[in-house]
């Protein structure tokens with residue numbers, strides 16, 4: 596097999612300049628501790644995705660604006676909405692990134708801040724417990740209202756601060772959010788009804804302290820640790836991943852240049868699926884030897900699974916080793932939903948019945 600074949604350039608240039616691309620979920624929504632997949636996915640797709648779509652639409656409008664002829668009320672309205680949408684995007688990304696287990700393991704609720712961040716919390720709040728008491732009290736105080744509570748690093752103040760923020764804005768100028776808790780009703784109502792305090796306690800048992808600690812280190816000028824912010828099991832190289840926006844643009848190409856779409860799903864995850872990308876063929880990852888030969892060698896192949904973790908990641912790594920121009924959809928079909936991408940009802944007619952050996956492999 597020719598594993599050395601040069602692959603075409605990234606399709607990044609095909610998306611409109613200034614488009615902000617969707618950030619994949621790093622948490623595994625089906626394996627959280629007392630926060631349901633339905634709640635987390637709805638929040639990510641509808642509220643985070645909605646803010647991202649709104650921000651990109653506003654930016655597109657602003658790029659076309661004739662500043663000298665536009666009425667001031669229109670300028671004011673667009674710039675206000677841009678700030679709110681941008682704040683919502685950034686804070687939702689901090690929120691979702693701060694949740695989840697390690698790799699394939701669900702959150703245990705027993706992890707603690709890493710040493711450097713723990714020392715900073717002790718320095719600025721007296722103890723980690725005292726910080727925790729203040730942070731959670733502030734969040735619970737927003738019950739029945741809305742807004743964010745943010746742990747942020749302020750270079751000017753020389754300390755970590757807990758701050759309140761409404762309207763997805765009012766961030767302390769110059770401060771970098773390390774951790775944010777979403778206190779808008781959409782963040783908890785599906786699971787907790789009006790019990791906002793129970794939601795706050797549950798969020799605190801789902802924190803991913805290694806990622807929060809890394810965010811603090813980056814904010815204070817230490818080196819970034821990129822690997823922590825890529826979905827678990829996704830290919831590490833940029834060229835082996837494709838964003839939902841890039842895929843959407845690529846699918847608008849001529850028929851002979853469009854990527855071939857491959858929908859991979861573990862047997863146990865089939866009940867979680869209801870739809871797929873139009874034109875995709877659905878296969879079982881464990882039956883790769885049976886479906887790989889149908890794939891063209893002269894076309895890009897976009898591979899997706901539910902959230903873009905190891906199901907598509909492992910397959911893309913193998914396909915690239917075999918010389919195929921395969922890329923994993925960053926964030927999977929969940930990120931596709933978040934950008935408002937169209938889908939069709941799920942078609943499992945091409946999905947393989949697994950033999951005993953494949954079943955064994957599928958169970959890991």
Ligand SMILES: [Fe+2]
Nearest residue numbers: 642777779782
């Ligand atoms: Fe939210």
